[in-house]
Amino acid sequence: MLMTLATLAALGIAQQTDTTLPVRAGVRLEVSNFGGEIAVKTWSKSAVRIAANHSSRDRISIDATEQYVRVKSEGRRGPSQLVEYDITVPTSMALALSGVYTDISVDGSQGEVTAETVEGSVKVSGGAGNVSLKSVQGEVTLEKARGRISLSSVNETITATGISGDISAETVNGDVTLTQIESANTDATTVNGDITYDGTIKDGGRYRFSTHDGDLRVAVPEKAGVSVSVATFNGDFSSCFPVQLSRKTKHRFDFTIGSGTARIELESFNGDIRLCRPGQLKRDKHEDHDDQEEE
Numbered sequence: 001m002l003m004t005l006a007t008l009a010a011l012g013i014a015q016q017t018d019t020t021l022p023v024r025a026g027v028r029l030e031v032s033n034f035g036g037e038i039a040v041k042t043w044s045k046s047a048v049r050i051a052a053n054h055s056s057r058d059r060i061s062i063d064a065t066e067q068y069v070r071v072k073s074e075g076r077r078g079p080s081q082l083v084e085y086d087i088t089v090p091t092s093m094a095l096a097l098s099g100v101y102t103d104i105s106v107d108g109s110q111g112e113v114t115a116e117t118v119e120g121s122v123k124v125s126g127g128a129g130n131v132s133l134k135s136v137q138g139e140v141t142l143e144k145a146r147g148r149i150s151l152s153s154v155n156e157t158i159t160a161t162g163i164s165g166d167i168s169a170e171t172v173n174g175d176v177t178l179t180q181i182e183s184a185n186t187d188a189t190t191v192n193g194d195i196t197y198d199g200t201i202k203d204g205g206r207y208r209f210s211t212h213d214g215d216l217r218v219a220v221p222e223k224a225g226v227s228v229s230v231a232t233f234n235g236d237f238s239s240c241f242p243v244q245l246s247r248k249t250k251h252r253f254d255f256t257i258g259s260g261t262a263r264i265e266l267e268s269f270n271g272d273i274r275l276c277r278p279g280q281l282k283r284d285k286h287e288d289h290d291d292q293e294e295e
Helices: 005-011 282-294
Strands: 014-022 028-043 047-055 057-063 068-074 083-090 094-109 111-118 122-126 128-135 140-143 146-152 158-170 177-181 185-192 195-197 206-213 217-218 225-230 237-239 252-257 262-268 275-276
Touching: 014 057, 047 057, 047 068, 068 083, 111 122, 122 128, 128 140, 140 146, 177 185, 185 195, 195 206, 206 217, 217 262, 217 282, 225 275
Parallel strands: 028 068, 028 083, 028 094, 094 111, 094 122, 111 128, 122 140, 128 146, 140 158, 146 158, 158 177, 158 185, 177 195, 185 206, 195 217, 206 262, 217 275, 225 262, 237 275
Antiparallel strands: 014 047, 047 083, 057 068, 225 252
16 A cells, blocks of 8 residues: 555564454454554454554564454554554454554455544445444445444545445545445535435435535436425536426425435535436446547
8 A cells, every 4th residue: 555565664564463352243353554454354263363564673462352342553763654453353353443644454254344444445244233444545445234324534535335324425526326225314514526326215304415616417216206396506417217306496496206204315516417217327427428538
């Protein structure tokens, strides 16, 4: 990511820490890293393996109790320079991972996941219960998770695929793409970016999608019963299927599909809003890209 091991060797002789600890069910893993990488994968053993590549000037500290396994690095003078963690944990172990200049990845988790970094990407496959992923200067990607999902970035994109549960996704300068979603409560916002939602619209569900400078593309299943509220100041609205508008003002209008028990709110200040059927949004996006190339 930020430095190679050759650079690390220039800072001090590179060395490796490799420790395996037995753990009981319910123990949480906490890892804090200043710069480098935290990569977590899972296995069926009741143990945690902590492997770390680091400078000889740094020391890896491991504190284990009946409640947690806490891992951090320390330099001779202040924070460590660069540590690359490769950690293996039980599949259901709760994870609390944090960094500053750090890429974070998790693969195969079936437990709660909290991952937060300042400058680096966060990429998670799996997770159950509370899943919270945050980055300031990095992409946030989640797949195959279930539970209460919170995704946040500032200057990069958010992508979620194969998610089941309540979803909150928020970024400032980036797109939000939510596909293969099964949710009764989804809230996605961005300031400078597009939002795409392709998933379920459940009876009684609540869905809110908002952007200032960007387009909204939302899939509505054919048999969904939904009340839709649309607001756009300087953009167009279109639908792949016929809708009958009601309560229309200059910049706002509503319409109802079927029973109307679900609720969708769509807001874009400078952008277009488009509704289609599931599976059509990706095709529409490719067509828009082709049109732009022809122009």
